[in-house]
Amino acid sequence: MLAGSIDWQGxxxxxxxxxxxxxxxxxxxxxxxxxxxxxxxxxxxxDEQVVxxxxxxPYYQYFCGYDHFQ
Numbered sequence: 173m174l175a176g177s178i179d180w181q182g183x184x185x186x187x188x189x190x191x192x193x194x195x196x197x198x199x200x201x202x203x204x205x206x207x208x209x210x211x212x213x214x215x216x217x218x219d220e221q222v223v224x225x226x227x228x229x230p231y232y233q234y235f236c237g238y239d240h241f242q
Contacts, residue, residue, distance in 0.1 A: 174235070207236040 184202045191199045199205075211232060212222040226232045 180237075201237075204236050211235070 180203050183206055187202045187206065191202065193199055208222055208226065211217070211226070212219070215222070215225075217225065226236070
């Protein structure tokens with residue numbers, strides 16, 4: 173499975189300096205943002221399309237680290 177072969181802790185450590193939690197709305201988890209970008213690229217989706225598919229698709233949500241359908 174693709175999600176299990178990715179070093180999420182390493183990605184989070186590398187991206188953490190780019191996120192500023194104290195400004196504006198609280199940021200989404202880094203893993204979720206990276207996974208949505210990956211899904212968007214793999215499927216050739218727009219920003220709106222990937223978010224819409226994430227809401228409707230339990231497999232997308234599982235890939236993004238969610239155990240239960242949101």
